[in-house]
Structure formats: C-alpha cells, structure tokens
Amino acid sequence: MARNKGVMSRADYTAATSAHVPQNGPSTARAEKEARRTGKLDPLVDPAGYGLIRRSLIRFNPRPDKLWEVAVGFPVPIEDHLDTTGSMGDNVDRALKILPDTADMVHSVLPGCDPQHAIGIFGDTEDRFFVICRPQFEMDAEKIVKQLTLMVPERGGQGNGKEDPQYGLFAAAYLTASYANRIGLKGYDFAISDEPVCNYVDARQLQRVFGDELYDKLKENGHEISARKLPDTKEIVSVLLKRTHAFFLQVDDRRDTTASWSEVYGRERVVALPSVELLPHVKTVIIGLTEGTLSLTSAKKFLRDHEVGSGDARRIIDSVANIPIGAQAALPNFKKRPKKGDLFKSKTDLWPIDANELSEEPEAGKKAKKGSRGSNNWL
Amino acid sequence: MTITSPANKYEVGKQVAANAASRLYLCTQEGIGRKCLLQIASDVEGNGALDRSAFILGRLASRAEELEAEYAAHVRDPNKSLGYAYGFTQLVESFVSEEQDGRRINILAFRNVDEPSKMVPIANIIDKDGLRADLRTSAWIMGKILKMLAFTQSSGIAIGQADATSILLETDEHYVVLFDFSEAKIHDDTVPREIRAKEIAQATQAVIALIGGDHETGMFPDDVVAIEKFKPYVELLLDLASGDQGDAHNAHREFYSLVDTLWERGFYPATFLKR
Numbered sequence: 001m002a003r004n005k006g007v008m009s010r011a012d013y014t015a016a017t018s019a020h021v022p023q024n025g026p027s028t029a030r031a032e033k034e035a036r037r038t039g040k041l042d043p044l045v046d047p048a049g050y051g052l053i054r055r056s057l058i059r060f061n062p063r064p065d066k067l068w069e070v071a072v073g074f075p076v077p078i079e080d081h082l083d084t085t086g087s088m089g090d091n092v093d094r095a096l097k098i099l100p101d102t103a104d105m106v107h108s109v110l111p112g113c114d115p116q117h118a119i120g121i122f123g124d125t126e127d128r129f130f131v132i133c134r135p136q137f138e139m140d141a142e143k144i145v146k147q148l149t150l151m152v153p154e155r156g157g158q159g160n161g162k163e164d165p166q167y168g169l170f171a172a173a174y175l176t177a178s179y180a181n182r183i184g185l186k187g188y189d190f191a192i193s194d195e196p197v198c199n200y201v202d203a204r205q206l207q208r209v210f211g212d213e214l215y216d217k218l219k220e221n222g223h224e225i226s227a228r229k230l231p232d233t234k235e236i237v238s239v240l241l242k243r244t245h246a247f248f249l250q251v252d253d254r255r256d257t258t259a260s261w262s263e264v265y266g267r268e269r270v271v272a273l274p275s276v277e278l279l280p281h282v283k284t285v286i287i288g289l290t291e292g293t294l295s296l297t298s299a300k301k302f303l304r305d306h307e308v309g310s311g312d313a314r315r316i317i318d319s320v321a322n323i324p325i326g327a328q329a330a331l332p333n334f335k336k337r338p339k340k341g342d343l344f345k346s347k348t349d350l351w352p353i354d355a356n357e358l359s360e361e362p363e364a365g366k367k368a369k370k371g372s373r374g375s376n377n378w379l
Numbered sequence: 380m381t382i383t384s385p386a387n388k389y390e391v392g393k394q395v396a397a398n399a400a401s402r403l404y405l406c407t408q409e410g411i412g413r414k415c416l417l418q419i420a421s422d423v424e425g426n427g428a429l430d431r432s433a434f435i436l437g438r439l440a441s442r443a444e445e446l447e448a449e450y451a452a453h454v455r456d457p458n459k460s461l462g463y464a465y466g467f468t469q470l471v472e473s474f475v476s477e478e479q480d481g482r483r484i485n486i487l488a489f490r491n492v493d494e495p496s497k498m499v500p501i502a503n504i505i506d507k508d509g510l511r512a513d514l515r516t517s518a519w520i521m522g523k524i525l526k527m528l529a530f531t532q533s534s535g536i537a538i539g540q541a542d543a544t545s546i547l548l549e550t551d552e553h554y555v556v557l558f559d560f561s562e563a564k565i566h567d568d569t570v571p572r573e574i575r576a577k578e579i580a581q582a583t584q585a586v587i588a589l590i591g592g593d594h595e596t597g598m599f600p601d602d603v604v605a606i607e608k609f610k611p612y613v614e615l616l617l618d619l620a621s622g623d624q625g626d627a628h629n630a631h632r633e634f635y636s637l638v639d640t641l642w643e644r645g646f647y648p649a650t651f652l653k654r
Contacts, residue, residue: 295473326426
C-alpha cells in the first residue's frame with residue numbers, strides 16, 4: 001500500500017506493532033525490564049530527556065529555490081496523560097490497540113491539519129521509579145508505537161485517594177513549544193483517569209522527574225519559575241488552558257473524582273469517558289466541536305456511525321454539550337492557518353510568504369505588468 | 380435579503396432583538412410562507428452558543444414527545460395533552476452559513492403561533508408598552524412558567540436565562556415561551572439545586588415586575604395590596620423570588636393549591652393596566 005505522508009495508515013501501524021510490540025505479555029515488557037535494570041527511562045519518553053521541551057512544528061519539504069513547502073498542513077499538538085495506576089495499569093496496551101482509530105477519527109475532524117500525538121502516562125509520586133513518562137510529539141505510527149512500548153507503567157497508585165498527573169500537566173503547560181501557540185492558536189490536552197488529582201507539585205518531585213536542567217529550561221521556554229514559589233495544580237492548568245484546549249476525561253463516575261478535577265478545570269471541561277476503548281471517539285468529538293468541524297447534532301451522528309451504544313453516546317454528548325464549542329474556530333488566526341503547499345522563506349518564520357510576494361519575484365525574461373502600482377518595474 | 384440553508388431559503392425581515400452572542404430577525408420560509416425567527420451568531424465566537432441552543436431545543440422536543448406519549452397512553456383522551464412543547468421554540472433547522480462568514484444560524488418557530496411578532500417579551504410589556512398585568516393574568520403566566528421550569532429542570536437542562544427579556548407571552552391564546560437557550564447547560568444527572576432555585580427566582584422576579592411590584596422592597600401597586608385575600612398570593616411570589624425554592628415541581632404544586640382558592644379555573648383574558 002502506498003504511504004500517504006501525514007496520515008497514519010493501518011499498514012504502517014501493523015508494521016510498527018510487528019517491529020516493536022512483544023508477542024506475549026504487556027507491550028511495555030521490555031522497557032519495564034530495562035528500566036528495572038538501569039533505573040532509567042529511555043530518553044524518548046523520559047520527561048528529562050532531549051532537553052525537556054517538547055516541540056510541535058510544521059513539517060516542511062525543502063525546495064530547489066531554497067523555500068520551504070508545508071508538507072502536510074497546520075500542526076495540531078495533541079497530548080494525552082494516561083493514568084496507569086491500579087485498574088488502569090494496562091492503559092498503554094489499550095492506547096496501542098486504539099491508536100489506528102484515534103489517528104483516523106482525529107484526522108477526520110482536522111481537515112488540512114497535521115495532528116501530532118504525544119501519548120504519555122502518569123502514576124503516583126509514591127511509585128518506586130517513575131511518576132510520568134512524556135514522549136515527543138509524533139505523527140507516524142512507527143514512532144508513536146515505539147514510544148508507547150518504551151513507557152514504564154508502574155501500575156501502583158498506592159491506594160492513597162489520588163494520583164499525580166499534575167507533573168505531566170506541568171510539563172504540558174510550561175515545557176511545550178508549538179507553532180500553533182506562536183500564531184495564537186491552541187493544541188489539545190487530555191488527562192484520563194478515574195481518581196482525584198493532587199493539588200500541588202513538590203520541588204523534590206519536580207527535580208526527580210525533570211532533573212537538574214528544569215529551571216533553565218523553563219526560563220528558555222519563557223517561564224520564570226522558582227523552586228521556592230511553585231504554582232499549584234490549578235495555576236498550572238490555568239497556564240495550560242492558555243496554550244491548549246484542555247479536558248479531563250473521567251473513567252467511571254466517582255463523585256470525588258468529578259469534584260476534584262472540576263475544581264481544577266471547571267465543570268464544563270470534565271467529560272465522561274465510558275471506557276478507555278472510547279477514547280478516540282470522545283477526543284474526536286471534543287476536537288471536532290472545538291474546531292467547528294462537528295456540531296452537537298453531527299457529533300451524535302458520528303458516535304452512532306461508529307457504533308457507540310446509545311447509552312454511552314448519550315452520556316458522552318451530554319458531557320461534551322457544555323464545553324466551549326467552536327473555541328478554536330473563534331481564535332483570530334484560525335482562518336489564516338498555513339496549509340499544505342504554502343511556502344516559507346525560513347523554517348522559523350511565523351507566516352508563509354504571500355502569493356503576491358511570490359509573483360512579484362523578478363524572473364529573467366519576465367515582463368513587468370503595465371500599470372502596476374508601487375515601485376517601478378525596470379526591464 | 381435572502382439566506383439560503385442546505386434545505387431552504389428564507390426572506391429576512393426586520394431585526395427584532397440582539398444580545399452579545401446573536402441577533403434575531405423576522406423571516407419567512409420561501410415556498411410555504413411560514414413565518415419564523417432567524418437567529419444568527421454575532422460572530423463565529425457565538426456559534427457554540429447557537430449550536431448548544433439548537434441541540435437543547437431538539438433534546439427538549441424529544442423529551443416532550445416522550446412524556447406526551449406516556450400521558451396519552453395513561454389518559455386515553457385525544458383532547459388532553461401536557462403541552463410542554465408549546466413552552467419553548469421549535470427548531471426548524473440549524474446550519475452554518477458560509478455566505479455569512481461561517482456564522483451559525485438557527486431558524487426558530489412558535490408552535491400554534493403563526494405570527495412570531497405576536498410573541499412579546501415580558502420586558503417589552505413593562506418598559507415599552509408601560510403596562511402591568513392584573514393578578515389573575517399573572518397567575519396563568521406564573522403557573523405556566525413553573526410548569527416549564529419543572530419540565531426543563533427534570534430533563535437535566537439549566538436554561539441559564541429566565542429573566543423578563545427571555546420569557547415571551549402570546550396574550551390571546553395564553554402561550555408562555557421560554558425563549559433564550561443560548562446560555563443553557565446540560566447536566567448529566569440533575570440540575571444543581573442552587574441553579575434551579577436561581578431560575579425560579581429570576582422568572583418570578585420578572586412576573587412580579589410585570590405586576591408592577593418590586594421583589595427587593597416587597598412593594599406592589601395599591602390596588603394589589605388593598606385586597607386582603609390576595610396577600611398570600613403576593614407573599615408566595617415574594618417567597619419564590621427570594622431563591623429559597625429549589626424544586627419547580629413543588630413550587631408548581633404549591634402555587635396551584637393557592638391559586639385554586641383564589642380564582643376559578645377557566646380561560647381568563649389577559650388583562651393589562653396602565654402603569
């Protein structure tokens with residue numbers, strides 16, 4: 001099957017799982033064994049790896065005329081924070097299983113865009129080795145599958161009435177650099193859990209998770225944060241909401257969980273996730289509503305067309321009905337998003353060059369248009 | 380001016396209202412001549428509110444139909460109905476108009492009321508017409524509002540706006556319509572008590588203002604307070620306006636148990652007095 005650049009194909013996914021996923025046991029078995037041996041995460045998923053800051057950028061193709069052509073479309077970063085404690089311990093395997101559906105469905109509501117996925121996990125600070133794993137933003141099945149198999153879920157949680165996703169949220173808020181943000185648009189952020197969220201971050205745990213470079217990297221990314229005055233989880237999420245459309249997707253319906261996350265996110269951003277298998281559907285509906293590519297009525301039809309049971313569909317629709325619908329479409333530069341084929345002078349430019357700018361480039365033997373305004377066109 | 384939807388064309392008439400999120404125009408559906416209201420988002424930012432509003436109107440219509448079917452099976456009298464559907468607008472269609480810069484448009488109609496301009500907001504009767512309702516007129520208005528709030532709240536919908544600008548009256552046939560769902564929210568189990576109480580209070584305050592009273596001072600026109608037997612009615616309104624009552628079903632029941640002692644049931648023409 002010919003590979004369509006930018007759209008994750010099922011063939012790519014199958015090839016990637018054959019290459020990276022063990023035939024028996026959890027998909028993360030090798031990484032878990034290695035982590036126990038070394039006490040370290042693979043740098044690809046280590047939040048302290050690769051300079052801490054995760055980047056979502058436009059993919060370009062170089063051109064002979066030294067310009068850069070947008071290869072796929074406007075990059076949309078989509079970060080997940082999956083709970084891997086207790087009964088959610090096999091969420092990496094589930095995420096792997098639903099990856100093709102996630103890619104297909106999300107792509108269907110982001111026409112002309114380049115969805116870039118970072119599927120991370122979290123546990124509890126009392127877990128022995130790792131609190132979170134944070135991968136890079138990727139688009140291809142090969143890389144996403146590989147990163148998922150490098151995760152090290154500890155499957156603990158300690159039964160202490162909370163988990164610690166706030167370290168992943170901290171990273172998403174302060175240690176992400178995206179093109180979308182540079183032009184005033186936002187990416188997406190989904191935290192998935194069945195437990196309440198802890199309402200603070202601890203300096204020692206930050207050091208443990210992100211290492212010695214943390215405060216320098218925060219500064220490099222535009223955030224002056226001191227270990228003596230750390231933001232609480234609510235403040236972290238308020239920063240996260242400035243750069244992403246962020247939601248908590250709640251598995252099960254524990255009231256203390258709803259209350260805890262509502263306090264941090266606002267009730268309208270706490271959305272029911274009837275099962276992790278429906279994660280692609282719920283994410284797609286949220287993104288589609290936020291982008292304006294779905295309405296509540298068409299979202300209902302989308303769920304029906306994808307064979308979501310009527311009870312689950314109603315629960316999902318009821319809980320997404322109050323999200324800020326059309327929030328991305330309402331942002332000022334939404335209609336000016338770069339698209340596939342647009343040309344940039346430099347990869348770091350903010351905007352593509354204007355089509356008129358191109359046509360005004362002097363060409364050997366090309367006659368100047370008569371009557372054109374502005375500068376003289378010398379022949 | 381004509382607006383075209385995927386299915387229909389609408390001839391747009393004069394603007395009748397506006398708020399931060401949307402504008403409202405009279406319109407006529409081409410071909411069948413049906414008179415409707417065209418609600419258009421002020422800008423793309425307002426699309427979400429109109430989408431949610433359209434969805435909620437659909438949800439309420441389905442719920443009203445279900446209840447009507449249950450009632451019909453129970454009562455077995457074709458002349459009797461619950462009539463919830465008359466208490467909110469019918470969504471004719473909802474679409475995004477590319478010719479209007481991608482703004483969402485909802486086409487709305489009133490069931491049983493052919494001429495939308497006959498529907499008047501309570502605020503207009505008070506402020507523009509300078510009129511006040513007599514007590515008996517206020518009773519059928521308040522009764523219908525409580526019935527509708529019991530319906531919306533038990534359907535898990537918080538309507539968000541229940542003030543004098545968002546409750547419309549048709550005074551000839553006695554229709555009362557909760558009109559504005561642009562701030563409505565769906566609740567997955569029940570609407571929280573404080574929100575229910577706030578809606579009841581807000582709507583009652585509108586009715587008190589319609590009578591010519593003031594819910595904050597408890598003052599009413601002289602002819603209202605002069606008659607001793609109406610004092611419990613006035614007190615009940617003030618109680619409902621205070622925000623203490625969080626159950627519209629109970630409020631509706633209590634309201635009619637009092638109203639039935641004051642006036643006979645039966646059609647009473649809407650009666651308005653000069654302020």
